[in-house]
Amino acid sequence: MAIAVRRPMTLGRREAIWAYVLISPWIIGFIIFTAGPMVASLFLSMTNYDVVNPPTFLGASNYVKMFTQDRQFWHALRVTLTYAVVAVPLGLTFGFMLALMLNARIPGVSVWRTVYYMPSVVSGVAVAILWSTLFNARFGIVNWVLSWFGIKGPAWLSSPDWALPALIIMSLWGVGGGMIIYLAGLQGIPTTLYDAAKVDGANAWHQLRHVTLPMMTPIIFYNLVMGVIGTFQYFTNAYVMTRGGPVEATLFYNLYLYFNAFSYMKMGYASALAWVLFVIVLLLTLLIFRSSAAWVYYEGSLKR
Amino acid sequence: MTKCTLNRRAFLRGSAAVLAGTALAACAPAPAPTKAPSQQPAEQPKVTEPTAVPQPTPVAEAAKVVVYVGFGTGTAPEQIEAHNQLAKEYADAHPGVQVEFITVPWAERLTKFSTMLAGDLAPDLCMPIGVGGCAAFFDEWFDIKPLVDRDKIDLSVFVGRTVEFHTYPSKMVGLPIGAYPEVIFYNEDLFDAAEAEYPPHEFGTKDWTYDTLVERAKLVTLDSDGNNAASPSFKWENTVQWGWDGLSWNHLRDLAPKFGGTPLAVSDDYKTAMVNSPEWLAMVQWSYDTIWKHHVRANSEQGGMLYESSGDPFGSNRVGMWECHSWMTWAYQGWTDLFNWDMGAIPMGPVGKMLTDCDADTFVMCKRAKQHEVTWEVAKWFCSPEILPRLADIWGCVPALTQAGAEWKTKMDEKWPGKDWQVMLDSLKYTFVPNSESWIPDVEKINDLINKAWEILTTGQSSNVQETFTNCNNEIQAVLDEYWKTH
Incomplete structure (x- = not known):
């Protein structure tokens, strides 16, 4: 009678099994709730699907229509890119400047940091309603302040010319989030670098230009990537405050996607829009990553 | 005794299987509906012939x-x-x-x-x-x-x-x-101050038309110097009070039948866009003129300036007449706290027949x-x-x-x-039939396109009604063509 001999498992194999067992809740959740729906949406993007009836396969028709016939697709893309080109650098600059100021040794600095960070934790819809009031042409604080300088403020959210700039101004509300990350980075810069720069005769500007900025580039890089991704996901404020108007002036890409999915019930087309958005964001992120070699400084990295 | 090991390949295979299963499940169609009744175009109203009575479903306990x-x-x-x-x-x-x-x-x-x-x-x-x-x-x-x-x-x-x-x-x-129902809410205080005659309460009187509405609205429309819109000294850029508002919360489809246009915005067979029909263009031109020619209605920017803080345009206490539906019940108390108001009849449109939305x-x-x-x-x-x-x-x-x-x-x-x-x-x-909210193909999309065209005019982006609504008509036609390709 043959007796099966069980070979003892190696330590590495046992560890691998335990590792898979321990991460399996996340993996299962990822497969079911993220990867599965993503694959499903890729399929749906090639169908005519209204949620309530079975999808019918169309092949690449949705994509062809999007690029060749859909004026609103290009318009929404243009609005989103315009917003990104202005709001992202503005947010990076303001956040960085704020962090520099709040990195100084001034009385009550903790309070100021809290005050500037606080807006970042307020929820999206509440912020949108608050800013709708601030931008109110008749009673809003924005026009009230402008009136001090003899400027008659516009009807911000009712004007096709001013609605998008209003949302860009509003984007500064969230710079506190970036500021905190910058602040952490600033406090991680060794003081010895500044001491050495002073010995070499560097003034404050030189220190900022040649010490602070290079040392902060990894943080700027991170905020840039997150900012670009965030602007392409811009939705709540435009949905609550303008619903894409007036005259499509604030028809952001995500808003157009939402309208297709849930107003026009074109879920297949909306899925196609979502995949194009994914590719755009992916390409932009790759571009930023590729450019990082030229301007991001990593201490300890080996330069070839 | 079989050996049970888990290597990376096996794990990845298993994961792929689960992923494929999940994706297939997610792609699975919703339960197939019974054949939906087709949107057969026909005259409204027409009641279908009775069909077989559905068999009663057994009532479950509780x-x-x-x-x-x-x-x-x-x-x-x-x-x-x-x-x-x-x-x-x-x-x-x-x-x-x-x-x-x-x-x-x-x-x-x-x-x-x-x-x-x-x-x-x-x-x-x-x-x-x-x-x-x-x-x-x-x-x-x-x-x-x-x-x-x-x-x-x-x-x-x-x-x-x-x-x-x-x-x-x-x-x-x-x-x-x-x-x-649709009525003209009017602000008695503003009418009294302007010494203007209230809108009549009887429907179908020959002298209560959209033209006379404009004339009466002019008397109530005031600029910051107190000149009304009928006065040669009136400066419309400085308007602080308007005589009429009718399309802030209503759709152009509501107004179209009064000018002879179809409330559907498309033909009766739902296949042809109709917003550049002569009747529709006349209606839009009239609406446009109330803003830019007669100055009795606020443009988009002026409206934004004055109405944003009020719950509704009429509640701003700066609008003499508001053509709107009775779903304003929630606002009555606010209005009453601010001013005296009442309701008047909808004017008769150029079509010459009394119609209300x-x-x-x-x-x-x-x-x-x-x-x-x-x-x-x-x-x-x-x-x-x-x-x-x-x-x-x-x-x-x-x-x-x-x-x-x-x-x-x-x-x-x-x-x-x-x-x-x-x-x-x-x-x-x-009330006219079909209703201005009746089904048309891709109703939400077509309504949005009409709203956008109207916004182009109210914001002053264009002053050419015919061109704007011809473009809108083309866009609607493209939506209809696409719809009928798949239906």
Whole structure:
């Protein structure tokens, strides 16, 4: 009678099994709730699907229509890119400047940091309603302040010319989030670098230009990537405050996607829009990553 | 004894299998619906021939009828409480059947409802739902016509043409519960200050037309120096008070029939865009002129300046006349606190026939729900002469039963004395059909396109009505062409 001999498992194999067992809740959740729906949406993007009836396969028709016939697709893309080109650098600059100021040794600095960070934790819809009031042409604080300088403020959210700039101004509300990350980075810069720069005769500007900025580039890089991704996901404020108007002036890409999915019930087309958005964001992120070699400084990295 | 090992390849294979399964499950179609009645174009109104009466579904023990609230009014706390009270009354009177109201915020109504349908969790009833709400998910509603015929429901008891609002050539989607007639709300204080004559309360008088409305509105429209719009010294850039507003919360489709245009914005066979028809262009030109020529209505920017802080344009106390529906019930108290107001008749349009728009609320039964018979009994109870006026009261509308009109007027007189509530009842006599919210292909998309074209004009982006609406017509035609490719 043959007796099966069980070979003892190696330590590495046992560890691998335990590792898979321990991460399996996340993996299962990822497969079911993220990867599965993503694959499903890729399929749906090639169908005519209204949620309530079975999808019918169309092949690449949705994509062809999007690029060749859909004026609103290009318009929404243009609005989103315009917003990104202005709001992202503005947010990076303001956040960085704020962090520099709040990195100084001034009385009550903790309070100021809290005050500037606080807006970042307020929820999206509440912020949108608050800013709708601030931008109110008749009673809003924005026009009230402008009136001090003899400027008659516009009807911000009712004007096709001013609605998008209003949302860009509003984007500064969230710079506190970036500021905190910058602040952490600033406090991680060794003081010895500044001491050495002073010995070499560097003034404050030189220190900022040649010490602070290079040392902060990894943080700027991170905020840039997150900012670009965030602007392409811009939705709540435009949905609550303008619903894409007036005259499509604030028809952001995500808003157009939402309208297709849930107003026009074109879920297949909306899925196609979502995949194009994914590719755009992916390409932009790759571009930023590729450019990082030229301007991001990593201490300890080996330069070839 | 078999050896059981897990290597990376096996794990990845397993994961791939689960992923593929998940994706397939996610891609799986929703339960196939029964053949949806086609949107056969035909004259409105036309009631379909009775079809076979559906076989009664066996009523399960303690059946629960789920009522979806969110397509219109009904989401305020006091309304939710009143709905729950009705549910309790129904359960008390009908042991074994429970009614449960699910209330969804208006902004989430489409996502929530479509998710419920996709998840095979269709509610039994949706109410209140307007004509536009019915149009958005038209194929999802159960045809109640066979049940109406079987139970010999007397449709003559419903007010005006409200039954026709919910009756399509292919099916009847609901019975009228409430109506929201259109009237001219006017600010007596502003009229008195301008020494202008109030709008008449009688409909169809020959001297109350959209032209005379403009002339009267000019007297109430004032600039910051106090000059009215009829004065040569009037500076429209400095306007602080307007004589008329009619399209802030209404759609151009509401106004079109008064100028001879179709309220559908498309042809009767739903295949041709009609917003550049001479009648539509005349209507849009008239509307445009009220802003840029006669200056009696605020443009987009002026409106933004003055109306944003008010709950509604009329509530700004800077609008003399507001053409709107009676769903402003919630604002009456605010208006009364600020100024004296009343209601007047809708003017007669160039078409030469007295026509008014009317919004209406009904119930609809979901086709995919599984207990139509018991749901129908609940719906009939809601439409009974005892319950319907209560529902109308909860929703703030005029009850859709002719016999309930007098009692409604008495109640309104008590609550808001000094107003001529008869104007609202009279407005119901002139409603046009098809309704301005009736089903058309891709209704939401087409409405958005019309709104965008109108915004181009109200914001001053273009002054060319014909070009703007010809472009809009082309865009609508593209939507229609695409729709009919797949339907």
